[in-house]
Amino acid sequence: MTLHPAADYIFVLIQGEASRPLMEEFQQSALWRNLPAVQAGQVFKVPSNYWMASGAIANTKKIDDVLQAIVK
Numbered sequence: 001m002t003l004h005p006a007a008d009y010i011f012v013l014i015q016g017e018a019s020r021p022l023m024e025e026f027q028q029s030a031l032w033r034n035l036p037a038v039q040a041g042q043v044f045k046v047p048s049n050y051w052m053a054s055g056a057i058a059n060t061k062k063i064d065d066v067l068q069a070i071v072k
Contacts, residue, residue: 009070010037015048044069 014023026032037043046065050058 007035007037008040008042009066010035010043011051011066011069012043012045013048013051014045015052042069 014020050061
């Protein structure tokens with residue numbers, strides 16, 4: 001996982017149940033808790049089914065997800 005410390009938004013994709021405990025552990029870390037996007041409540045979980053895909057339909061759904069998350 002690559003994180004940019006000054007990111008305004010974080011989109012989290014967890015692929016597979018084996019990854020879930022690792023993400024939960026990471027979310028307890030000081031690094032995670034001190035990220036500006038985390039502190040601002042701007043972390044969004046996204047589904048892996050189309051976020052891991054490419055093509056017009058998948059890309060349109062990704063754009064829709066991002067817009068829904070950031071446009072208030």
